Amino acid sequence: MSGLVSRRVVLPLLLFAAVLAVWEAAVPLLRIQQIVLPTPSGIALTMVHTAGPIAFHARHTLVTTLLGFGFAVGLGLLLGFAIGASATVHDAIYPLLVGFNSIPKAAMVPLLVMWFGIGAVPAVLTAFLLAFFPVAVNVAVGLATLESELRDVLRALGASRWQIFRKVGVPRTMPLFFASLKVAISSAFVGSVISETVASNAGIGYLMAVAGSDFNTRLAFGGLFVLAAMGVLLYGVFAIIERRMTAWAYTE
Numbered sequence: 001m002s003g004l005v006s007r008r009v010v011l012p013l014l015l016f017a018a019v020l021a022v023w024e025a026a027v028p029l030l031r032i033q034q035i036v037l038p039t040p041s042g043i044a045l046t047m048v049h050t051a052g053p054i055a056f057h058a059r060h061t062l063v064t065t066l067l068g069f070g071f072a073v074g075l076g077l078l079l080g081f082a083i084g085a086s087a088t089v090h091d092a093i094y095p096l097l098v099g100f101n102s103i104p105k106a107a108m109v110p111l112l113v114m115w116f117g118i119g120a121v122p123a124v125l126t127a128f129l130l131a132f133f134p135v136a137v138n139v140a141v142g143l144a145t146l147e148s149e150l151r152d153v154l155r156a157l158g159a160s161r162w163q164i165f166r167k168v169g170v171p172r173t174m175p176l177f178f179a180s181l182k183v184a185i186s187s188a189f190v191g192s193v194i195s196e197t198v199a200s201n202a203g204i205g206y207l208m209a210v211a212g213s214d215f216n217t218r219l220a221f222g223g224l225f226v227l228a229a230m231g232v233l234l235y236g237v238f239a240i241i242e243r244r245m246t247a248w249a250y251t252e
Contacts, residue, residue, distance in 0.1 A: 038218045043225065046218035053207065058226050060202040061192050064120050065230075068127025069188040073181065076132050080139025084173070090144070101133040106194050113199045123195040123203060130191035131184035138180035142173030178242035185234045189227060 020040045026032075027039045034042060047054060079097075083090045105126055112122035196205025204223045211219035 035215055035217050038221060043218050043221045046216075047222040047225070050219060050222070054222060054226060057202060057204050057207040057223075058230065060120070061123075061189070061196065061204040061227070062230055064123040064203065065127050065185075065188045065192045068124040068191060069131050069185055071124075071128045072131035072184060072188065073135055076135025076180075076184075077139055077177070080136040081143060083136065083140035084143025090140070094140070097133065097136065105129050105191060109195050109199055112195070118199050118201065120200065120202075122199045123192045123205075126191035126195040127188040128191070130187040134180040134183045134187065135177070138176040139173050142176035175242075175246045178238060178246060181238045181242075182235050185238065186231055189231050193227065
């Protein structure tokens with residue numbers, strides 16, 4: 001297990017270092033202007049010089065993202081269980097859910113600004129809207145695909161509907177639920193940043209928008225690196241929790 005974990009950590013880091021090395025060499029070799037594509041060393045230097053503002057805006061984005069993500073997980077679980085457990089609820093709600101998810105969330109940001117003003121609330125809601133759908137759908141699918149033969153056997157053995165749901169349905173849903181969390185957290189970051197670029201005075205999205213208006217390409221890339229680092233970190237946290245709670249669902 002330790003060798004597997006080391007491989008999953010070391011190999012991506014080695015690949016990332018190789019990409020940075022090629023990037024560092026290619027920019028001067030191809031005579032690309034720094035304002036178009038800065039070198040990784042230049043980006044790192046800018047990030048060191050602006051560590052304070054970057055940390056402030058990163059905390060803001062992290063908080064709004066986690067708030068929206070938390071609401072999405074809570075409501076997604078409730079609605080997913082309802083859709084997966086009841087054919088009537090599935091037929092009534094699922095088409096509406098798919099239709100709502102088809103609406104580009106960036107188009108809703110101006111409405112959220114008109115309703116709630118500029119600030120953290122539109123970012124939280126946009127993160128929620130983008131993260132909600134994968135959680136609800138995966139939970140619903142995990143519960144709805146429980147074999148009918150297994151349900152019949154459990155009922156024949158005297159299990160109630162609640163016991164089937166709690167002892168079989170919920171554990172069966174957990175691998176899909178944790179898989180959806182790893183997708184939803186990335187979507188939540190996208191939602192927060194989209195809103196921050198147009199409807200906030202703080203956050204990495206706001207920082208990148210200001211950097212773009214000042215043609216500060218290094219700072220804009222620094223914001224991208226910070227977002228990627230936070231996303232990978234939270235993805236890793238959920239992956240560890242997933243392996244601990246659903247180890248029975250995986251084979252080595």
